Amino acid sequence: MATIRDVAQRAGVSVATVSRVLNQNGYVNQDTEARVMKVIKELDYRPNTVARSLANRKTGTIALILPTIMNPFFSELSRAVEDSARSRGFTVIFCNSDDLDTREQTYIDVLRQKYIDGIIFASSSLGEEDLAVINENGIPLVVLDRALREGNCSVIRSKNAEGARKAVHHLLATGCRKVAHIAGPQELITAQERLRGYRDVVKDLDWFEESLILPGQFSITGGKGAVQALVEAHPDVDGIFAGNDLMAIGALKALHRMGIKVPEEVSLCGFDGIGATEWTEPELTTVAQLIYEMGARAALHLIDRVQGYTDQVEDLELDVHLIERGSTRRRKY
Amino acid sequence: MATIRDVAQRAGVSVATVSRVLNQNGYVNQDTEARVMKVIKELDYRPNTVARSLANRKTGTIALILPTIMNPFFSELSRAVEDSARSRGFTVIFCNSDDLDTREQTYIDVLRQKYIDGIIFASSSLGEEDLAVINENGIPLVVLDRALREGNCSVIRSKNAEGARKAVHHLLATGCRKVAHIAGPQELITAQERLRGYRDVVKDLDWFEESLILPGQFSITGGKGAVQALVEAHPDVDGIFAGNDLMAIGALKALHRMGIKVPEEVSLCGFDGIGATEWTEPELTTVAQLIYEMGARAALHLIDRVQGYTDQVEDLELDVHLIERGSTRRRKY
DNA sequence: TTGAAAGCGCTAACAC
């Protein structure tokens, strides 16, 4: 593979000149440039990115750390990140953390040794202190779905509490008289906020009790389990707000298995807006996040910072909207 | 961030020595080593991977090129690849090609400039010539789901035709008298093979006609569309073998919408074995591939080759097995 | 067992 030296030699110029035409900076004579370009073509020369990275400490690579790509939410998110990165000539490394902090820690170590230009952090077990470490290393960071006190990194999230309120209001509006909540793991801020939104709406209603809140791990099986426990404890429940779509899908399965009709006997609403909510029967009402936009914004903003186009850290809260589908399509009042 | 020089200086040795203890090669005195190690700890020194890569032309990074991560099949596959890579200290770059050959071409260019150690190619629009180019560049390659004449790269695939035969036999065994096939895009070898498997079984049956084969793009909407066309042309169809699970899900939706009962009136079988086949109602019978194993094998084998543990190219054909579920659970004969 | 020094391929300050 040809090097910059080969090009320089053959074009009868110095490597500096070649470098200049490559990077379009500094003055260079039109003729010289043309000659160099010609040689580049002839030799099918491609600059060696690694050497470049070593020289200027930029790799053109960002990393995306997420819990697991198996969750469709993160599939879509990472698709957005990769599309956006590609559009800016960046490459993305992807990391499944399973929300394990040791793993996240290891990744960060590896990534900084690799001169990764920036990190999008969509996994949340790492404490602020650890994130601070990344910042000290001067590596730009965008975190998803967190609220950070310390201001040195950008945050993008959805209006979780508001979305949850929309969901519960909708369930009530369609006639539910007792609405339960299947909650995600409370270590996660998204799960907390959605629970809070649920509480906001129901806390003063006379039928509300704490036992209407069940843990569901943000997973299909978690959703199933929660429904089983729920129906046993509260046979009169007629509305369920699941903290994410996977749990809603699990809930739907469990209800079906127990012979409980959705939406006739129990209305069901999820959160996230993953494509699979349209795969079930009935289709699932859900509070949709702007998943793709979230990923795209995160990536583009990160790259802006990497490239020094901005040094503003961003704190964005994206809208959510209720998509009404069969799982809540009942009588209206 | 400390460099190898800092360590050398502080430990009172040369950088060469530090390098030796780092890489555990060459002779180095026990005491010296201890001293160096101590300094490394003190300085919290981490070797710079980029510099290392430049020096020895290995980056510890592999790339995974796939059509799109939004297809759950590839989510699981990439999860396997990343897990396996991580277990060997490798990092993975991921690329959504949308099966666009220009995009694949671009990726390959970028990747080789980045000194990527190896590529797993799960997207198949690129011709063999292009793949040959990669080989000439000496970069190890594992392709998924192809049959290549030219032997310089490893191939891993599933027994697609056999799986298809299993599917159709199963449909017939459960009482279907007229089985249609929703086929994937015929540029893809997997789609071809599954169609071939279908043909193998039905070609001599008296009810068979070409119009029982419908294109479905390997997508949900494709599956829906195919079913609509199918029911119109062949109202008496009572079995459908979809070339992948997404199409099967789409088919199920369409059948439901048309008021056709599954499995009572039409039995339905998919292919792939993605998790979502358990999310529908009824759950989908499917020919399951060993998706995770496929990804894991690909990654581990690739890394073996990168590290020179083997120079054998591999040609593996993984088993598939039928998972019988509600969508075909009818009378048996 | 250790060190000096020549790369790996490119960038960028500095000189002409």
Place this chain on the structure above:
DNA sequence: GTGTTAGCGCTTTCAA
């Protein structure tokens, strides 16, 4: 406008 050259941080001969 263009060339020289000193890095970027590490590996690896080759001598000592």
